[in-house]
Structures are given as C-alpha cells and as structure tokens.
Amino acid sequence: MIISDIATIKTNFPDADFWLVRRGSIEQCGKPVRAFNPEHIGIKVERTELVLPDYLYYVFLHLNQIGSWRELATGTLSLVNIRVSDVKRIRLEFTQGR
Numbered sequence: 001m002i003i004s005d006i007a008t009i010k011t012n013f014p015d016a017d018f019w020l021v022r023r024g025s026i027e028q029c030g031k032p033v034r035a036f037n038p039e040h041i042g043i044k045v046e047r048t049e050l051v052l053p054d055y056l057y058y059v060f061l062h063l064n065q066i067g068s069w070r071e072l073a074t075g076t077l078s079l080v081n082i083r084v085s086d087v088k089r090i091r092l093e094f095t096q097g098r
Helices: 053-065 084-088
Strands: 007-011 018-020 041-045 074-076 079-081
Touching: 007 084, 018 053, 041 053, 041 084
Parallel strands: none
Antiparallel strands: 007 041, 018 041, 074 079
C-alpha cells in the first residue's frame, strides 16, 4: 500500500493533520511539523481505520531522522526540495498484531 491510498497529500492544505517541510536544508527537508505553511506538503489521513494521524506523523519523523529524504531531495548546495509526487509514492507496510 502506498500513502496516497490512505491520505490526501498536497501543498497549501490548511486542513491537513500535519505537514512536511518541502524546501530547505537537507536536514530540514521532509521534517514533519504541526504548523501550517502554504509551502509545506500537507498530509490528511482519510483511512483512520488503518492508521491514526499521530502515528503517521511519527512514521514521517522517523523517516526524516534516518535520512530517507536525502536520496529523493533535488536541488544544489544548501537549498533542496522534495516533491509531492515523491511523498505520494511512499510505501507503507502494516503487520497484523497478535
């Protein structure tokens, strides 16, 4: 399953559950934040029976901390960016708890 199967993802999205920094340094790019900015990529979970918004926020925090955006970020020098299409294609894997 990819993230676009369970969430709406777009820029200038004030009703999102959280946002990803779209443009900045390689360390900041892809960082999830709770404050709206029209330039950030908003993520709103539509299928809450599969994943809660707060859980997905921490998934993205982990992806940022392990440097997942480094290979997807485009740009040069100190300013890079990620694309909405890259975020939409992120693969999610769920396992059944016992």
